[in-house]
Amino acid sequence: MTSIDQVLEHLASNHGRILGKLIDFAAIPSVSTDPAHAADMRAAARWVARALESAGPFTVRTIETPGNPVVYAEWLGAPGTLTVLVYGHYDVQPADPLEKWSSPPFTPTLRDGRLYARGVSDDKGPMLIPIEVARSYFAVAGTLPVNVKCMFEGEEEIGSANLDAFIRDNTKLLAADVVLSADGAMWRIDEPSLTVSSRGLVGLELTLAASSKDLHSGRHGGGVANPLHAMATLIASLHAPNGRVAVAGFYDRVRELTPTERAAIAALPFDEGKYLAQVGAPAPFGEPGYTTLERQWTRPTLEVNGMWGGYTGPGQKTVIPSEAHAKITCRLVPDQDPAEVIALVTRHLESHVPPGTRLSIAPDGHGARAAHIETAHFALEAAGAALYAVYGVHPLIVRMGGTVPISELFQRRMGLDTVFFSFSTADEDYHAPNEFFRVHRLHEGLEAWARYWEMLAETRR
Numbered sequence: 491m492t493s494i495d496q497v498l499e500h501l502a503s504n505h506g507r508i509l510g511k512l513i514d515f516a517a518i519p520s521v522s523t524d525p526a527h528a529a530d531m532r533a534a535a536r537w538v539a540r541a542l543e544s545a546g547p548f549t550v551r552t553i554e555t556p557g558n559p560v561v562y563a564e565w566l567g568a569p570g571t572l573t574v575l576v577y578g579h580y581d582v583q584p585a586d587p588l589e590k591w592s593s594p595p596f597t598p599t600l601r602d603g604r605l606y607a608r609g610v611s612d613d614k615g616p617m618l619i620p621i622e623v624a625r626s627y628f629a630v631a632g633t634l635p636v637n638v639k640c641m642f643e644g645e646e647e648i649g650s651a652n653l654d655a656f657i658r659d660n661t662k663l664l665a666a667d668v669v670l671s672a673d674g675a676m677w678r679i680d681e682p683s684l685t686v687s688s689r690g691l692v693g694l695e696l697t698l699a700a701s702s703k704d705l706h707s708g709r710h711g712g713g714v715a716n717p718l719h720a721m722a723t724l725i726a727s728l729h730a731p732n733g734r735v736a737v738a739g740f741y742d743r744v745r746e747l748t749p750t751e752r753a754a755i756a757a758l759p760f761d762e763g764k765y766l767a768q769v770g771a772p773a774p775f776g777e778p779g780y781t782t783l784e785r786q787w788t789r790p791t792l793e794v795n796g797m798w799g800g801y802t803g804p805g806q807k808t809v810i811p812s813e814a815h816a817k818i819t820c821r822l823v824p825d826q827d828p829a830e831v832i833a834l835v836t837r838h839l840e841s842h843v844p845p846g847t848r849l850s851i852a853p854d855g856h857g858a859r860a861a862h863i864e865t866a867h868f869a870l871e872a873a874g875a876a877l878y879a880v881y882g883v884h885p886l887i888v889r890m891g892g893t894v895p896i897s898e899l900f901q902r903r904m905g906l907d908t909v910f911f912s913f914s915t916a917d918e919d920y921h922a923p924n925e926f927f928r929v930h931r932l933h934e935g936l937e938a939w940a941r942y943w944e945m946l947a948e949t950r951r
């Protein structure tokens with residue numbers, strides 16, 4: 491019997507115990523956004539540190555940040571092979587609205603092969619998997635196939651505010667050949683998938699003012715500009731009627747897809763009619779010349795997320811509001827630069843200010859770049875082989891329209907690529923009531939991570 495078979499057997503005979511650990515972990519209400527849960531954040535960090543310490547001869551450190559600590563562990567006993575850096579997070583989203591939960595969010599409950607609890611899919615179940623895989627390797631072989639570093643943070647759900655500085659200050663400690671993220675999610679439950687790109691994000695808030703205070707529309711109507719009218723004009727100038735962004739230079743750095751990439755996206759099982767029915771939209775809409783998936787995954791967008799001003803209460807109020815406001819965010823693709831896009835959008839807004847109004851713009855955070863990993867990357871190929879070994883089918887190669895700051899941070903600070911190897915699925919309600927994690931995914935994930943490390947060890951770079 492080879493050691494991988496022994497490890498898989500050990501994992502299989504520990505399924506019940508591992509599920510019990512997940513239930514224990516998910517019972518800790520580690521809600522990072524709520525100061526009332528500060529002690530629970532500490533408890534969750536301690537739980538993770540103890541899980542790593544008991545898994546085997548890891549060197550474990552709990553490293554303070556200005557916010558919640560990073561739990562770090564390393565085992566470097568496999569000289570001559572790769573070093574992987576495993577990423578995950580032990581904090582969770584808030585549970586409210588509580589009344590929408592069928593069982594209490596921090597009383598993990600099994601129903602129909604699913605474990606229901608806040609944080610169980612994002613990210614406690616997926617991040618427990620590599621810890622337990624390490625435990626089995628240590629138990630069976632006394633060693634791991636590759637050098638393993640783990641960093642589990644406690645601020646992912648609040649934007650990982652301290653992560654950039656943490657990575658910058660710890661590049662030596664974190665040095666590795668590749669990042670394996672236990673966070674992220676597979677595209678759908680029916681087929682395994684690997685995500686090769688995610689979009690970046692920048693935002694700004696703008697205000698148009700036309701007077702120093704709200705004015706009576708009888709006394710002043712006809713004398714001054716109305717900022718709400720002006721805002722509608724300004725916002726409308728940002729797109730052509732067909733959906734293409736009209737900001738000069740917006741698409742200049744965008745990498746066009748190769749014919750092979752387009753064919754790969756077209757070959758994915760995606761039913762546009764079903765998608766539109768799901769979201770309740772009467773027709774697809776967006777930049778011409780691209781399919782819906784191409785627009786969602788590989789093209790940049792500019793969206794108005796909110797507009798407000800004036801009187802919106804019941805009845806009439808004959809007011810000319812002094813100000814109108816809007817929030818805009820852009821999803822970015824490789825190789826767009828967040829600061830450059832903000833500058834382009836700002837220039838567009840400044841050169842389209844409607845008469846009689848003053849414009850002010852406030853950037854909203856520093857933004858994040860898009861992330862991308864080559865499909866021929868050794869660690870992505872090994873991930874595909876590991877998934878094939880578990881599922882008997884080749885994983886779909888998919889992209890993500892959303893933004894995952896960590897891959898961009900590791901790329902920018904350390905030049906490291908990230909493979910998303912999570913066993914949660916996008917339909918597991920992880921930011922909504924009744925979050926769940928499929929128990930069979932826990933088992934599949936254990937097998938896949940065990941095989942993945944073994945395959946990475948065999949990789950010749």
Ligand SMILES: [Zn+2]
Nearest residue numbers: 612613673674
């Ligand atoms: Zn997450």
